[in-house]
Amino acid sequence: MLVEGVQTTLVDLPLHRPHRFRDTTMDAQAVLLVRLRTRDGVVGVGEGVVPGGPWWGGESVETMKVIVDRYLAPLVVGADLTRLPALRERMDRPVAANPFAKCALETAMWDAWARTLGLPLHALLGGRCRDALPVTWAIGAADPEAVVEEALAKVNSGQHASIKLKMGALEPAADVARVEKIAAALVQVTSVRVDLNCAWDELTATRLLPRLEQAGIDLVEQPTPAHDVDALARLSALLRIPVMADETLRTDHDALVLATRRAADVFSLKIGKSGGLLATQRIAAVAHAAGIPCHGGTGLESSIGTLAGAHLMCSLPAATYGSELFGPLLMTDGLLAEPLDYRDGALHLPDGPGLGVDLDEDRVARHARP
Numbered sequence: 001m002l003v004e005g006v007q008t009t010l011v012d013l014p015l016h017r018p019h020r021f022r023d024t025t026m027d028a029q030a031v032l033l034v035r036l037r038t039r040d041g042v043v044g045v046g047e048g049v050v051p052g053g054p055w056w057g058g059e060s061v062e063t064m065k066v067i068v069d070r071y072l073a074p075l076v077v078g079a080d081l082t083r084l085p086a087l088r089e090r091m092d093r094p095v096a097a098n099p100f101a102k103c104a105l106e107t108a109m110w111d112a113w114a115r116t117l118g119l120p121l122h123a124l125l126g127g128r129c130r131d132a133l134p135v136t137w138a139i140g141a142a143d144p145e146a147v148v149e150e151a152l153a154k155v156n157s158g159q160h161a162s163i164k165l166k167m168g169a170l171e172p173a174a175d176v177a178r179v180e181k182i183a184a185a186l187v188q189v190t191s192v193r194v195d196l197n198c199a200w201d202e203l204t205a206t207r208l209l210p211r212l213e214q215a216g217i218d219l220v221e222q223p224t225p226a227h228d229v230d231a232l233a234r235l236s237a238l239l240r241i242p243v244m245a246d247e248t249l250r251t252d253h254d255a256l257v258l259a260t261r262r263a264a265d266v267f268s269l270k271i272g273k274s275g276g277l278l279a280t281q282r283i284a285a286v287a288h289a290a291g292i293p294c295h296g297g298t299g300l301e302s303s304i305g306t307l308a309g310a311h312l313m314c315s316l317p318a319a320t321y322g323s324e325l326f327g328p329l330l331m332t333d334g335l336l337a338e339p340l341d342y343r344d345g346a347l348h349l350p351d352g353p354g355l356g357v358d359l360d361e362d363r364v365a366r367h368a369r370p
């Protein structure tokens with residue numbers, strides 16, 4: 001199962017509507033598509049994304065392409081895929097950081113390996129704990145009326161059992177007033193969570209998060225800066241509702257610190273921010289040992305990255321806090337021959353070999369950058 005070559009392609013997938021974060025708004029998702037071919041002619045696919053640009057983790061699809069083409073691909077060409085863990089470790093020597101780039105290539109390696117064996121990826125990851133994942137729908141920092149209208153449409157469609165609201169784009173008190181207005185219209189019909197992407201200092205969070213709790217918000221994600229584990233610990237102790245770590249949780253070392261200090265009630269797992277499936281498995285093992293439930297987070301992947309995350313989340317005992325793997329539903333088109341199976345409020349795993357899906361080369365060509 002020797003690797004013959006690696007090819008990368010940049011594509012841009014339009015969104016149904018703009019998605020507004022703290023400091024940036026995206027109306028298309030840029031994706032680095034990775035295709036890895038073995039000498040037996042099997043092609044594995046992977047993808048690299050960040051949520052709308054380098055604001056989240058410092059990487060972009062453009063940096064990922066350079067890192068994969070010039071530094072990572074030469075490490076795996078000619079290598080035996082059954083040595084994937086060793087190959088993945090080897091990537092960390094010539095290339096520091098760059099977890100999103102490493103995840104894109106590692107995913108293609110897993111897909112090629114599983115396809116060669118004729119097995120679904122989840123089987124290679126240890127087998128299934130579940131066949132499907134509930135999918136939270138996330139809404140950007142828009143006006144309350146627009147947010148409530150979209151949220152009710154999603155909830156009433158039966159496709160989503162919970163809503164995540166992005167915060168941080170407005171001045172804190174105005175943002176809380178905006179979310180209180182939205183919550184008043186939603187919390188009787190669905191679970192509403194908020195994600196602040198590290199926007200507030202601890203004093204602001206201590207003052208304002210109890211108001212969100214009072215308004216019926218069910219979970220608070222990453223209210224304070226990524227480095228400040230103590231602030232998360234104090235806020236987690238202050239609030240009855242769970243605090244979920246996202247930017248603070250990238251490695252198994254972070255997981256150990258967060259678990260030891262009881263600084264997070266839920267872990268947001270994302271294969272991109274952690275540098276792939278293997279590294280994310282290690283984080284989930286720490287969570288399992290500490291009794292901390294895990295949530296399937298998103299970087300707004302298209303279908304390939306979404307499925308890679310879903311195969312992993314369905315194989316993890318600790319992954320009991322649902323997911324927000326909604327990316328493909330926000331895009332007006334995808335790269336696959338068949339759409340993913342979103343049904344009855346959940347994303348259902350395909351049974352085919354590897355990721356279980358096939359590229360549509362016409363679609364790839366349609367969205368590829370010149």
Ligand code: MUC
Pocket residue numbers: 051138139166195197246297298299300
């Ligand atoms: C995050 O910080 O959780 C990706 C989509 C979204 O709504 O949030 C981001 C990532």
Ligand code: MG
Pocket residue numbers: 195197221222246247
């Ligand atoms: Mg987040």
